[in-house]
Amino acid sequence: xxxxxxxxxxxxxxxxxxxxxxxxxxxxxxxxxxxxxxxxxxxxxxxxxxxxxxxxxxxxxxxxxxxxxxxxxxxxxxxxxxxxxxxxxxxxxxxxxxxxxxxxxxxxxxxxxxxxxxxxxxxxxxxxxxxxxx
Amino acid sequence: xxxxxxxxxxxxxxxxxxxxxxxxxxxxxxxxxxxxxxxxxxxxxxxxxxxxxxxxxxxxxxxxxxxxxxxxxxxxxxxxxxxxxxxxxxxxxxxxxxxxxxxxxxxxxxxxxxxxxxxxxxxxxxxxxxxxxxxxxxxxxxxxxxxxxxxxxxxxxxxxxxxxxxxxxxxxxxxxxxxxxxxxxxxxxxxxxxxxxxxxxxxxxxxxxxxxxxxxxxx
Numbered sequence: 489x490x491x492x493x494x495x496x497x498x499x500x501x502x503x504x505x506x507x508x509x510x511x512x513x514x515x516x517x518x519x520x521x522x523x524x525x526x527x528x529x530x531x532x533x534x535x536x537x538x539x540x541x542x543x544x545x546x547x548x549x550x551x552x553x554x555x556x557x558x559x560x561x562x563x564x565x566x567x568x569x570x571x572x573x574x575x576x577x578x579x580x581x582x583x584x585x586x587x588x589x590x591x592x593x594x595x596x597x598x599x600x601x602x603x604x605x606x607x608x609x610x611x612x613x614x615x616x617x618x619x620x621x622x
Numbered sequence: 623x624x625x626x627x628x629x630x631x632x633x634x635x636x637x638x639x640x641x642x643x644x645x646x647x648x649x650x651x652x653x654x655x656x657x658x659x660x661x662x663x664x665x666x667x668x669x670x671x672x673x674x675x676x677x678x679x680x681x682x683x684x685x686x687x688x689x690x691x692x693x694x695x696x697x698x699x700x701x702x703x704x705x706x707x708x709x710x711x712x713x714x715x716x717x718x719x720x721x722x723x724x725x726x727x728x729x730x731x732x733x734x735x736x737x738x739x740x741x742x743x744x745x746x747x748x749x750x751x752x753x754x755x756x757x758x759x760x761x762x763x764x765x766x767x768x769x770x771x772x773x774x775x776x777x778x779x780x781x782x783x784x785x786x787x788x789x790x791x792x793x794x795x796x797x798x799x800x801x802x803x804x805x806x807x808x809x810x811x812x813x814x815x816x817x818x819x820x821x822x823x824x825x826x827x828x829x830x831x832x833x834x835x836x837x838x839x840x841x
Contacts, residue, residue: 534662537669541676576666579631580674 490543492521493607495550496531499524500558501594502550509597516601517608519545527551528589529562536573536587545611547573548603550590563591586610623743624652624716625750626659626736631670634712637733638671641709642681646671646735647701647723648688649715656750658736659714661688667714667735692719698726705730740772758830764817766808771825774801779822 497503528551551563570589654660675682692715724732740752782802785793790803
């Protein structure tokens with residue numbers, strides 16, 4: 489789990505997008521660990537913090553596009569929680585680790601790949617990276 | 623209900639600096655409703671503490687528990703085994719809960735993780751406002767159910783000050799309603815505006831002698 493990028497993927501959007509990326513043979517970073525969730529709104533602050541406790545260097549919460557959530561406001565709630573988490577990480581002094589919200593549709597495998605690659609790049613360049621690999 | 627706000631992580635960490643094994647104890651009543659000290663907040667705070675201590679290489683062992691009400695001796699009894707195994711207890715309950723815990727578990731330091739702020743109600747999601755000052759001399763029957771002591775920024779008992787803003791807002795804080803405008807409008811709706819002419823003598827602050835004690839009328 490050390491250095492992993494945990495991606496909580498909504499089963500209505502990000503998960504099919506990741507699946508499609510696989511079917512198309514697109515490559516995404518090996519460090520990405522996908523956790524399928526019924527809705528991005530299911531992901532709570534504690535889930536994100538526990539991922540960091542277990543050694544994750546970044547957490548992605550990936551949900552539906554604005555206005556497309558199957559549970560109406562799950563993606564909005566997830567976005568608020570990610571913002572709250574970013575504030576907590578700053579308070580803890582772990583600015584090197586990042587929590588990121590990504591909104592995408594199920595037919596957007598390239599966006600899924602781009603988001604994971606971008607996060608991997610940002611994480612490897614962050615000053616906290618050395619700590620993350622302890 | 624009692625409203626509380628969580629202390630900053632830095633302050634909590636200072637309190638816990640000498641201790642390694644800590645029980646993070648929540649309360650599932652008032653402070654859970656105001657998002658300060660319920661089961662969820664216990665989990666988040668414990669996780670934050672572990673991450674912070676881990677980052678500085680100073681390990682902390684946390685255990686977590688949430689009881690229905692920390693201000694009742696019977697309800698905190700279930701924590702006795704867990705308390706025996708730790709160096710200190712970090713309580714997310716209100717001041718009454720912290721003190722009940724401290725009295726029951728006298729040999730352990732019980733440290734507060736929240737600041738108990740007031741008695742209030744939720745106005746919108748995530749916003750709580752003060753409603754009662756617990757003065758022990760209630761006059762809500764004559765003020766249309768609006769407390770002038772708490773909802774007027776100056777705690778005026780006899781009508782508004784001269785600074786009420788247009789739209790019935792307070793001169794001290796334009797985001798807050800003038801308590802006396804609220805009282806006037808409520809009494810107007812009830813056809814009891816004559817009560818506005820009533821004079822209230824200075825409040826009897828000795829109605830509640832500290833520490834307060836209330837004996838039920840029947841056992």
